[in-house]
Amino acid sequence: xxxxxxxxxxxxxxxxxxxxxxxxxxxxxxxxxxxxxxxxxxxxxxxxxxxxxxxxxxxxxxxxxxxxxxxxxxxxxxxxxxxxxxxxxxxxxxxxxxxxxxxxxxxxxxxxxxxxxxxxxxxxxxxxxxxxxxxxxxxxxxxxxxxxxxxxxxxxxxxxxxx
Amino acid sequence: xxxxxxxxxxxxxxxxxxxxxxxxxxxxxxxxxxxxxxxxxxxxxxxxxxxxxxxxxxxxxxxxxxxxxxxxxxxxxxxxxxxxxxxxxxxxxxxxxxxxxxxxxxxxxxxxxxxxxxxxxxxxxxxxxxxxxxxxxxxxxxxxxxxxxxxxxxxxxxxxxxx
Numbered sequence: 001x002x003x004x005x006x007x008x009x010x011x012x013x014x015x016x017x018x019x020x021x022x023x024x025x026x027x028x029x030x031x032x033x034x035x036x037x038x039x040x041x042x043x044x045x046x047x048x049x050x051x052x053x054x055x056x057x058x059x060x061x062x063x064x065x066x067x068x069x070x071x072x073x074x075x076x077x078x079x080x081x082x083x084x085x086x087x088x089x090x091x092x093x094x095x096x097x098x099x100x101x102x103x104x105x106x107x108x109x110x111x112x113x114x115x116x117x118x119x120x121x122x123x124x125x126x127x128x129x130x131x132x133x134x135x136x137x138x139x140x141x142x143x144x145x146x147x148x149x150x151x152x153x154x155x156x157x158x159x160x161x162x163x
Numbered sequence: 164x165x166x167x168x169x170x171x172x173x174x175x176x177x178x179x180x181x182x183x184x185x186x187x188x189x190x191x192x193x194x195x196x197x198x199x200x201x202x203x204x205x206x207x208x209x210x211x212x213x214x215x216x217x218x219x220x221x222x223x224x225x226x227x228x229x230x231x232x233x234x235x236x237x238x239x240x241x242x243x244x245x246x247x248x249x250x251x252x253x254x255x256x257x258x259x260x261x262x263x264x265x266x267x268x269x270x271x272x273x274x275x276x277x278x279x280x281x282x283x284x285x286x287x288x289x290x291x292x293x294x295x296x297x298x299x300x301x302x303x304x305x306x307x308x309x310x311x312x313x314x315x316x317x318x319x320x321x322x323x324x325x326x
Contacts (some may be wrong), residue, residue, distance in 0.1 A: 041263075044248055045255030068241050078231050078244040085207055085245030086252045092208030100204075 001154075002027070004060040004096075005147035006051065007139050008068070008084040010034060010043055013050070014139030017058045018147035024129050027058065029144055031137040040079070044086050051090040063091035064099045064150040066106065066142070101149050106142075109149035121145055164317075165190070167223040167259075168310030169214065170302050171231070171247040173206055174199060176213070177302030180221045181310035187292050190221065192307055194300040203242070207249050214253040226254035227262045227313040229269065229305070264312050269305075272312035284308055 007014030016029040032050050034043040055063075065088060068081055091098045101109075107116040111124045122141050125131070128148055136144070170177030179192040195213050197206040218226075228251060231244055254261045264272075270279040274287045285304050288294070291311055299307070 039261075041251045041255050041261040044251050048252045048256065074237065074240070077237070077241060081241040081244035082248030082251065085248030088204045088207050088245065089211045089249045089252060092204050093211065098202075098204040 001062075001151075002058060002060045003062045003064050003147050003150045004051075004054055004058060005064040005143045005150060006087050007066050007142035007146060008080055008087055009139065010040070010047065010079050010083045011036065012137075012139045013047055013083065013087075014137075014141070014143030014146075015050070015054060016140065016143035016147050017054065017060065018129070018144065018151070020151050024148060024151055026129050026131060026144060028054070029136060029140040031139040040082075044082060047083050048086040048090055051087050052094070055090060055094045055096065060096060062099055062150060062154075063087075063096050064101065064146050065091075066146055067100045067102045099150055099154075101146060101153070105153070106145050106149045109152040110145045164225075164314075165221060165223045166225045166227050166310050166313045167214075167217055167221060168227040168306045168313060169250050170229050170305035170309060171243055171250055172302065173197065173203070173210065173242050173246045175300075175302045176210055176246065176250075177300075177304070177306030177309075178213070178217060179303065179306035179310050180217065180223065181292070181307065181314070183314050187311060187314055189292050189294060189307060191217070192299060192303040194302040203245075207245060210246050211249040211253055214250050215257075218253060218257045218259065223259060225262055225313060225317075226250075226259050227264065227309050228254075229309055230263045230265045262313055262317075264309060264316070268316070269308050269312045272315040273308045 002019045005016045013032040017027040019025050019027050034046050088098055104114045108114050111120050125141050125145050165182045168179045176195040180190040182188050182190050197209050267277045271277050274283050288304055288308050
């Protein structure tokens with residue numbers, strides 16, 4: 001089973017592809033950036049195309065996206081939501097189910113603690129999955145954490161269903 | 164010149180196609196609704212597909228979309244923004260330029276008054292363009308107003324440029 005996980009944003013979009021057989025393997029991750037001197041609609045176009053390319057390359061079985069939390073900065077939150085809508089549209093357009101998790105669900109799934117810091121998340125992610133060589137950017141780590149959350153909660157759902 | 168104008172939303176999406184030769188003609192309008200018992204990603208998928216269909220049918224030269232204003236209800240605003248992102252993505256994906264207008268710009272362009280009521284807008288829209296038979300829904304009227312704003316401001320830009 002393969003999941004494409006996305007930490008939505010317009011400046012930086014965290015993307016990860018994780019496959020699980022017996023354990024999770026990181027197939028791909030990146031922090032996709034769009035230039036801030038581009039008109040915003042162009043940036044949304046680039047984001048949608050990047051997600052569509054990854055769907056086409058990796059053929060994931062599910063797409064996991066972080067839910068937007070309440071934000072003090074409404075303007076930023078609205079722009080992130082536009083990016084989020086574009087990402088979700090690519091999933092539906094490719095007939096792939098979408099799973100959404102709140103920041104709290106992600107922190108609990110990865111670290112066991114809802115108030116975990118960025119460093120706690122990084123530390124636990126690097127214990128749970130082989131990140132390979134090179135330092136990962138925050139947005140990549142967030143995307144990987146979202147993918148790990150998918151497998152943690154998906155497994156639980158299977159257990160609950162008695163699968 | 165033809166414009167597809169969109170009043171973004173997830174429950175009801177106002178859509179209009181207006182062509183201008185000497186004067187504006189309304190080619191099409193609708194209030195596109197998505198069922199509220201569908202999962203939200205599915206609704207975004209339907210919205211994107213509907214906009215893509217209209218682009219394909221009418222081949223507009225521009226897409227005009229209302230800018231989201233600050234909202235007291237953040238949750239609703241975030242969902243409208245997701246829908247907005249999906250709409251804008253369709254435009255960029257079809258290589259059509261996007262024009263965005265604030266509610267204030269639209270009211271001023273259509274009625275000359277930034278604090279115009281819904282009824283003022285309806286009245287002026289029905290004077291500016293032949294709405295044909297049958298009552299139009301609010302979201303349709305809003306979409307038509309956005310299209311009329313596009314032509315009002317586009318014309319001004321031409322004058323400014325000395326075209």
